[in-house]
Amino acid sequence: MGRSWHGGAMAAGVLVAAFAAWEIGVRAFRVKPIVLPPPSAVFAEFFSAPGWYLGHAWYTLLVTLAGFALAVVLGVALAVLIVESRLMEKSVYALIIGLNSVPKVAVAPLFVIWLGTDAEPKIAIAFLIAVFAIVIDAVLGLKSVPPDILDLARALRGGRLATLWRIRFPCALPSLFAGMKVAISLALVGAIVGEFVSSQRGLGYVILAAQGNFDTARVFAAILVLAVMGVALFWLIAWLERLAIPWHASQKVHLPTP
Amino acid sequence: MTAGSAAGIEVRALRKRFADVGVTALEEISMSIAPGEFVSVLGPSGCGKSTLLRCIAGLEMPSSGSIRVNGAEVSGPPEGLGMVFQRDALLDWRNVADNLMLPIDFRRGDRAMARARAASLLAMTGLQGFESAYPAQLSGGMRQRVAICRALVDDPVLLLMDEPFGALDALTRDQMNVELQRMWLAEHKTVMFVTHSITEAIFLGDRVVVFTPRPGRIAEVIEVGLPRPRRLAVRSSETFNAYASRIRTLFEGMGLLKEEA
Numbered sequence: 001m002g003r004s005w006h007g008g009a010m011a012a013g014v015l016v017a018a019f020a021a022w023e024i025g026v027r028a029f030r031v032k033p034i035v036l037p038p039p040s041a042v043f044a045e046f047f048s049a050p051g052w053y054l055g056h057a058w059y060t061l062l063v064t065l066a067g068f069a070l071a072v073v074l075g076v077a078l079a080v081l082i083v084e085s086r087l088m089e090k091s092v093y094a095l096i097i098g099l100n101s102v103p104k105v106a107v108a109p110l111f112v113i114w115l116g117t118d119a120e121p122k123i124a125i126a127f128l129i130a131v132f133a134i135v136i137d138a139v140l141g142l143k144s145v146p147p148d149i150l151d152l153a154r155a156l157r158g159g160r161l162a163t164l165w166r167i168r169f170p171c172a173l174p175s176l177f178a179g180m181k182v183a184i185s186l187a188l189v190g191a192i193v194g195e196f197v198s199s200q201r202g203l204g205y206v207i208l209a210a211q212g213n214f215d216t217a218r219v220f221a222a223i224l225v226l227a228v229m230g231v232a233l234f235w236l237i238a239w240l241e242r243l244a245i246p247w248h249a250s251q252k253v254h255l256p257t258p
Numbered sequence: 259m260t261a262g263s264a265a266g267i268e269v270r271a272l273r274k275r276f277a278d279v280g281v282t283a284l285e286e287i288s289m290s291i292a293p294g295e296f297v298s299v300l301g302p303s304g305c306g307k308s309t310l311l312r313c314i315a316g317l318e319m320p321s322s323g324s325i326r327v328n329g330a331e332v333s334g335p336p337e338g339l340g341m342v343f344q345r346d347a348l349l350d351w352r353n354v355a356d357n358l359m360l361p362i363d364f365r366r367g368d369r370a371m372a373r374a375r376a377a378s379l380l381a382m383t384g385l386q387g388f389e390s391a392y393p394a395q396l397s398g399g400m401r402q403r404v405a406i407c408r409a410l411v412d413d414p415v416l417l418l419m420d421e422p423f424g425a426l427d428a429l430t431r432d433q434m435n436v437e438l439q440r441m442w443l444a445e446h447k448t449v450m451f452v453t454h455s456i457t458e459a460i461f462l463g464d465r466v467v468v469f470t471p472r473p474g475r476i477a478e479v480i481e482v483g484l485p486r487p488r489r490l491a492v493r494s495s496e497t498f499n500a501y502a503s504r505i506r507t508l509f510e511g512m513g514l515l516k517e518e519a
Contacts, residue, residue: 148347155315155341155418157334158364166363170351247351247392 037217042224045217053206057225060191060202063119064233067126068187072180074127075134079172080164082135083142093139100132104190108197122194122202129190130183137179141172174248177241184233192226264293264448265328265338265415267314272323274309282473283309287323289467289476294446298459300505301469302514307452310474311418314450315339327416336416340409340447344421346401348393354380354404355389361412372411379407382444383437399430406438410445417449423458432490435461443487457493460484460501468508477508 019039025031026038033041046053082093107128111121145167153163195204203222210218272287283306291297301307312318314325316335325332340361348357358376359369380386383403393401402422409417423431435458442449442462453459459466466480480501484492492498509515 146345146347148343148345149349151312151315151317152341152343152347152360153364154317155335155339156361156364157337162364166360167349170349173351245351247353247394 034214034216037220041217042220046221046224053203053221053225056201056203056206056222057229059119060188060195060204060226061229063122063191063194063202064126064184064188064229066119066123067190068130068180068184070123070127071130071134071183071187075131075179075183076138076176079135079138079142082139083168084160084164096132096135100136104129105193108193111194112198117198117200121197122191122199125194125197126187126190129193130187133179133183133186134176137175137182138172141175141179142168144175145171173245177237177245181234181237181241184237185230188226188230188233263415264446265336266293267291267416267448267450268324268326268329269310269314270324270326272310272313272325273321274306274313274318275321284313285473285475287474287476289479291448291450293448296442296449296451296462296464298463298466299450299452299469300456300459300466301454301474302471302509302512303454305469305471306474307469308420311420311450311452314416315341315418338413338415340412340414340417342402342405342409342417342419342422344424346393346398346405348401348404348408350393353390353392354385354396357393357404358408358411360408365412367412375413376407376411379410382441383407397430398426399434402426402434403437406441410441410447414447417447419449419451421452421454424453431455431458436490438462439487456502456505460498460505461488461490461493466501466505468505470512471514477512480504 023038023040026036037045078092078096081088083089104125108121108125111124115121115124149167149171150163153167158166191202192204192207195202196208199205199208203226206222207219210216210222267290269287269289272284273282274284275282287310299307299310309318313320314327314332316332316339319333327336330336349360352360355376358379359372361367362369362372377386377389380389383406385400385403385407388396388400393404396404402425406422409419423434426434439462451459451462460480460482463482466482468477468480469475470477482501484495484497506515
């Protein structure tokens with residue numbers, strides 16, 4: 001507990017120092033605000049209309065969470081099919097590994113054509129960018145069951161479904177959470193990309209509109225909100241992880257031996 | 259499954275060949291194990307003794323020959339089977355109490371009814387008070403004790419043990435031998451115990467089935483006449499050493515033990 005406090009204080013210290021250096025540097029070298037506004041100007045911009053920023057942030061957050069949730073549900077379902085069926089593994093999994101190297105951002109305009117300009121195409125892009133991390137890590141996790149334990153399940157006459165539920169799923173959780181930590185950040189990227197392509201709402205829209213007006217302070221304010229959101233989402237997953245897998249090696253506590 | 263009963267095993271002309279790797283693991287294995295008997299299967303590494311155990315467990319299918327457990331031909335894992343592996347195969351995400359419930363969960367049994375049995379098994383192995391500990395918090399010996407309790411909790415008719423103490427240090431191993439004997443004397447399950455330790459095989463077994471190197475055949479079956487309960491000191495007795503030297507002579511005859519390089 002004391003140690004994590006210590007770590008938090010250190011991180012906060014570094015952050016404050018970075019902002020101070022930024023402020024002093026911009027003033028000392030008389031950098032034009034249009035190039036790099038001082039943090040004081042960025043904060044002033046945010047606090048001039050915090051409700052407006054949070055409204056757009058809320059939209060982006062919902063798109064991100066929707067895309068992420070879709071990626072987890074469909075990604076895990078796909079991973080189960082891949083692990084349970086030799087045919088699916090040979091066909092779909094190979095395809096997925098290949099498709100993962102395609103720059104998903106390039107597909108974004110297509111979704112606008114297909115799904116219109118509402119939230120759907122943004123959710124679709126957030127999903128598409130996030131889902132690969134989920135599938136790949138979920139497959140890895142579902143396959144990580146030690147062979148002895150699979151033998152034991154068979155010897156106990158456990159059916160496929162029971163084995164999946166009682167053995168493979170819990171065994172996959174550490175790996176799945178690693179994938180979800182990556183995927184939540186990717187979903188946020190996807191949401192912003194979607195808003196770049198076409199939107200009247202969200203932080204991606206705020207950034208794009210402010211850029212059009214050379215309002216650099218506003219761009220920075222939006223980026224700052226995004227950064228806070230990204231870190232908070234990551235912490236959320238890390239917190240869920242601690243709740244879900246208290247048994248994992250990271251939580252190890254030694255008891256005295258009898 | 260009938261509670262408190264023990265299964266007999268009949269193996270007839272069993273042959274097992276792994277075609278994909280071109281290896282014949284077992285050749286002409288015939289043996290029978292009486293209900294309630296403790297049989298040690300002893301042999302060098304890779305002699306197919308684990309394959310025999312896996313065939314009886316229904317995890318591998320024989321290439322030819324037959325296996326009957328309680329008179330029924332084995333075509334898949336038989337009912338009332340308890341298994342213990344070299345690595346304990348505990349579930350990291352379940353605490354000790356819940357690990358013991360796995361066999362109950364798999365047959366959709368009533369956990370509440372099994373709790374008393376689980377508690378008495380844990381007490382027998384000195385694990386009371388550790389019900390809510392996770393496997394990562396336990397020592398190797400404690401983990402293997404949990405694995406044995408788990409194999410026994412659903413009152414199996416047959417206990418198959420595949421080098422269960424092979425990964426433990428020598429002292430813990432001796433202790434586990436004593437405890438396993440005590441549990442067997444209390445429960446009288448049919449046990450097939452695969453090991454490559456001559457001492458362990460004699461100390462625990464009613465009979466020791468000695469295997470040849472691959473392809474595994476039965477070289478000899480030795481009846482161990484030592485009275486029970488056996489104490490660890492029996493291992494330095496003359497009778498015990500006579501059994502051990504007979505087995506060593508067998509292994510020397512197979513070219514497995516050589517004095518000179």
